[in-house]
Amino acid sequence: MRYLMLSIIAITLSCAQSTKKLIDDTKLTQELDSLIEVQDFFKLKKQYRSQKNNLSKENSLYYEAIILNRFNDLEASNSKIAKLLNMETLHLNDTMFNTLYNTRLLNHVNLYQYKEAAEASEHILKNYRLVNDSSKIENLENEWKIWTSLSSIPPQEIIKNEDATIPMTKDKVGLFNIDASINNKTYNYIFDTGANISVIKRSLVEELGLTYIESDFYVTAFTGEKVDSDLAIAKELSIGNLTFKNVVFLVLNDEDISFPQIEYFINGIIGFPVIEAMEEVRISKDNTISTPKTPIDYKQNNFALDGLTPIIAIEYQNDTLSFGFDTGAKSTSLYAPFFRKYKKEIEQRYTSQTFTSGSAGGIIEFEGYIMDSIPLTIGNSKTSLSSIQLHKNDIEADADHFYGNLGQDFIKQFDEMIISFKYSSVIFK
Template sequence: MFHIMLMISLMMHPSPPVDSPEAAKALHILLDQKDFFRLRSAIETNSPAISPRETLYFAAFVNNAFNQHQQSIQNINLLLEQYPQSLNDTVIARLLTLQKDNYAKTFQYGLAGKTNRLLLDKYHRVLDSTQTADAANDSYIWRTLADIPPQEVHIPKATSIPWKTDKVKLINIPVKTGGQEHNFIFDTGANISTVSQSFAKQLGLRMLNPPGKNEVVPSWYSQLAVADSLYIGEALVQHVVFLVLPDNQLAFPGIDYAINGIIGYPVIAGLKEIRLFQNGTLTIPQQSAKSNLNNLALDGLNPIVAFATDQDTLCFEFDPGANHTDLFYTYLLKHKQLIQQQAQLTTIESGCADEVVNTEVYILPDFNLHVGDKKVTLHQVKVQTRPVEGTKEKCYGNIGQDFIRNFGEMTLNFEHMYVSFR
C-alpha cells in the first residue's frame, strides 16, 4: 500500500518540486533514529517538498523495514540507474548494503553475493572496520549458498502445536525433519536457524561443502547445512538453511544445559503469522490477517515496535526472550525532568561472582504502555543512566516478558507487520 501511494505521489508531481533541505534533513534524522513509523508518514506528508531522488532513497529504507523487499529492490535499482552522478560513494555503499539485506531476506543468495562483491571491490574505502568485516564474512556464506533454492513455505491449513519453556526460559516447539521430531528453540532474534554438529548428523541434514584449507571464513563459522523439508505442525518449510556449530559452542555445562537446534527469523517470518497463547499453544493460520496497527518494523533482523506511552509514541526493541522491560539512556534524555521527579536513583549489581558490576539506574515506580485500546502498567522499571557500552541505542527501551505476560494471546504478523495482544 505504501509503495502504491508513493508512486501516485510521484506521478502527481512529475516536474521537480521545491526541494526543501529542511524537510530532507528531518527525514534523515528519523532514518538515523530508526523511527521507521514516523519516517513512513513523513515521506507521504513531505513528498511535495523533497525531490523524487530523496523520496526513492527514504522509501527504500522504509520498504525494507516493513518487509516490502521487492519494492525496496525496485527503488534502489531506480536510484542507481537514474541518479548515478548525484550519489556519492558513501550513499551508494549504504544502498548496496540495504540491497544485500533485501536479497538475503528473499533468499536470492546469488544476487546477495554479487552485491556483496561489488560493495567490497568498489566501495570498501567508505566502509568502516565493522562494515568491512561483516561484508568479508558474508562473502563465504553467499558463495556457499549460491546454488541453494529459495526457502518455500506451504501451509495447507491452520495448525496448532504445543510450546513450552526450557530451564533458561526460552520457548521450545516441536519440529519434524528427517523423519524425526525434536524440540527446537523458537527465536525471532536468531539471524539464521542453528544446530549442533551432532544434532545435524542425527537429523540427516544435507551438509554443504566445508571451507577449503586456504579459504578465509568468519571466526564464528563452522559449516552450513540444508533441511530439504521441515514441518512445524502442518506447515511445510523447504530448503531451510542451518548454521552448524560445534557441540561445545552450544553447551553450557555450568548450568547443565545444551542447545540442540534453533528455529530462527527466516523460518518464522516465512510463516507470515504466529499466535502465541499463554496456555501453551502456538497457532499458525493458513492466511495471515490484516490489521490497522502497523506497529512492527525490522532494523536488520531486530524487531522494533511502536507503543504509546502516557507522553508520546516511541520505538522500542521487542525481545520476547527478555524477562523484564528496560528503558534506555535515550528515554532518560527525552524525559529527564519527569524521571528525576518520579523515579528513585539506585545502584544495582550485575554479572557473576568473578566480575560484579555496579550500575546506577533510576527505578520508575509505574510505566504505562498502550497497544491499540489496551493499557498495561509495568512496575519498578529500570531506566539506564548511561548508554550501554558498545551499542548505538536508537530506540527508547526493550519490551520484555513482564509486558507480554499481561495478555493471554500475542500475534506476530510479518506480512502486514504488526504485533497485537488480547
C-alpha cells in the same frame, strides 16, 4: 516591452521558487537521514508520507525504497531501486548509494536470494568502502562469507495448505519451546523472533543428516563476544503441519549455547527466517501458536524490520519509541538511549547498581537501574511492567539505537499476541 518584463519577472520568481524548493528538499532529506541513522522507521514513514511532495523524484524513490524494505515489502523495494538506478541523471552522493545498495542487500537476504546478497555485499565493499566505518566493513566482509557459502542453496520455501496450530512449552528459564522434525527426528527448540537466523548445536548436525557447510565467519553474541560458526542446511523441516524447505542454520559449538552455571542446555533455536515465512503467527496464553492459511491486514503498521532484526513501536509518555522485538527474551530491557532521553527523571527516582545479563556466549555485568511501574502501550493495548533492567551505557550489540527490547513479561499480560509479518502489524488482545 511589458510582456518582456512580465516574462523576466516570471523567470525570476520561478528561479526563486526552485531555489527554495532545493533548500527545503535538503533540509527534509537531512531529517529523514537522521531517522534512518537511529533506526526510527516509524517516524521516518510518517514524515515521508507527510512531506513526499516536497522531495525531488529521485529522493522520493530513494526514501520509498528504504521504507518499503523496513516494512517488509521487499519486491516493491527492489522495484523502486531498479527504477531509481535506471534514471538518466542521478544526484545521489556515495553515502546515499551505499545506503541504497545496503537496502538491496537486505531485500535479497530476506528473500533468501543468497547469491544476489553476496553480489550486493561485494559491490558495496568494492565501491563504497570509504563511506563505511571499520566496524561496518568488518560486518560486511563477515556476512559476505555467509552469503557466498550459501550462494548455491535454493531459497527457503514454506508449504502451508491449511491453518496450523502448534503447541508450545516453557523451559526452565521460561522461554517458549516448540517441537520441530528433521529427517523424522524430533527435538525441542527455542521459538525466538529475536534470532536473526536459526541455530543448531554442533552435536546434532550429523545425527539429523543436515548438509554441513564449513565456513569462516563469526556471530556476535549479546555479550559482544565473537563466536565462531559454520552453516548447515535442512532440506526439509516440519513444525506441526507446516513444511519448510532449505532452512539455514548457524552451527554453534554446544558450549556456546549452554549455561552450565544454571544447568540449562538447548538444542537450538527456530529463528526469524522460519517464523517470518509463516506470514502471521498468533501466540495465545494457553501456549499454542496458530498461523492462518490467509493472513489478515490489521493496518497497525507498528512493526518494522532492519535486515533480520524485528522492531516494534511502543508508546511511552506520549512518544513513539523503537524497541527490539524478541519473543525469546524472558524480560523487557531498557537501553542507554532510554536513559539519555529520561535521565533527569531516572536519576531522581532510582539508584545506580550492577546487574547481569546472559545469552549465547556467556554472562556479563552491566551498570544500570532497576525500574518499577513502567507503563508501555502497543497499538490499543497498555500495561505496566516492574523490575525492568535499564542499561546505563551502550551495549556491544546491534541495539545501540533502540530504547529497549520487548520481552515475555509484556507479552504474557495478554491472552493473545498476533504478529503479522506480511502487513507489518503487532496486536495484543
